[in-house]
């Protein structure tokens with residue numbers, strides 16, 4: 001994945017990622033039109049498909065609304081790189097297949113507008129504008145297996161099938 | 167080495183003798199909760215799961231309509247109907263429609279659906295509220311909730327625990343809300359991320375069930391996975407009045423391992439206020455009132471402070487008085503039962519006579535959904551739990567958080583007011 005960085009600060013919360021008034025929308029593309037609206041009303045008009053959100057610590061804090069990562073994905077954003085993620089957002093992103101990368105050094109080494117390339121399997125993040133390269137934190141093995149399986153849904157199907165056998 | 171309260175509950179639900187922080191477990195759940203927003207997405211996910219036609223147990227799921235109810239528009243009505251139809255199809259025993267429920271976290275304890283030692287997951291971040299009863303309870307997103315609907319189990323990473331010890335008797339006009347705001351201010355909004363908060367100390371032993379609910383509710387505001395109290399006689403009496411179900415009261419071991427121990431002296435605490443735009447931007451009220459801060463709206467309600475005890479405090483302050491003329495005061499009783507109790511005690515009449523509007527039970531203005539959404543440049547003081555940019559409507563609005571007493575005092579003066587000074591300012 002490759003795109004330009006849009007950089008934000010710490011504690012980007014779910015109320016600014018997708019304000020409460022839109023939480024009765026289910027459609028991802030429709031939600032995507034309002035991604036980050038409370039933080040940066042021009043984000044969706046400025047960004048191009050494939051672009052990457054880069055943020056400081058505690059990205060996604062606040063509510064459990066799964067529409068937050070869905071809105072980001074629906075906007076065409078390809079990934080989020082942050083110094084750290086809030087707990088529920090982290091689970092939700094993995095579950096719905098929004099790629100997220102925990103990489104504090106990369107965040108410090110990226111400015112808005114830089115062209116970024118990410119190689120998800122190895123977790124390598126390259127800043128093509130600056131010619132630098134970083135590694136993101138590895139996922140714990142269980143979560144890595146969830147990601148490889150394609151999210152939580154296939155995992156549940158596997159558990160159900162196992163139960164049916166007993 | 168012993169285990170914390172959270173570790174004990176998780177170990178038992180995973181069928182293990184012990185668990186360690188960081189360990190990933192599969193745990194059985196005693197209850198899965200969703201509201202019409204999280205359920206709508208979860209039901210969609212469940213329909214896509216091959217082999218998942220039925221929920222794991224129709225008596226262990228609670229569905230509560232609270233966020234956009236009574237439906238604010240056709241789209242919200244669609245979500246409410248989707249959940250209602252699902253409840254019918256799956257024969258869900260605990261489905262709460264408008265007029266029979268209220269805010270999910272107020273309703274579940276009232277209905278006896280929460281007991282000590284249980285493991286509860288919910289499609290709402292404030293599911294951590296049930297830690298007030300000595301349960302492990304945590305919020306998740308809709309895909310996780312769909313998985314729990316189907317499997318009756320969830321994967322969890324065992325959190326390290328932070329022990330917080332509260333000592334001292336709260337002073338005049340200092341309530342559980344003030345103690346918890348101080349806690350969030352001390353820890354910071356990511357100070358407990360991925361962690362459990364275990365509440366200890368003589369102060370919390372003396373707190374009412376409602377006070378503990380207020381505190382457990384805001385564990386997420388410090389980023390915590392869960393916040394938990396030890397159940398005592400008060401808890402057991404409350405729960406036994408509402409259910410015949412068996413439950414197991416557990417205690418942290420004396421040699422349990424805590425990542426951190428934080429002490430908070432309550433005796434010296436003033437009423438606290440969280441200033442815009444994060445719930446950890448907390449200051450003693452005397453600092454905040456150094457400046458005159460006029461407000462346009464006061465909101466009383468939510469799963470943090472929408473209980474009868476809270477409304478009694480507000481009514482006591484407003485009784486026989488009128489709210490400031492330039493202000494609107496919106497009150498949402500937390501549930502139908504709270505509403506009825508407030509009606510019986512004459513509280514609704516006191517509030518209405520003072521000039522407040524009393525809404526239907528539900529989330530209402532808390533998350534900027536409807537019934538009190540803030541406009542550009544407006545300022546509100548609220549008994550809710552979050553004040554992020556845009557939380558209650560316009561991103562150009564400001565939200566302050568305080569106790570019901572602080573909000574009621576501010577309702578009388580029209581500016582943020584220390585409830586201890588009411589007599590002095592002559593209102």
Ligand code: SF4
Pocket residue numbers: 232233269270271290292467468469470528529532533550551
């Ligand atoms: S009252 Fe507010 S915080 Fe509580 S569940 Fe409703 S929207 Fe969420």
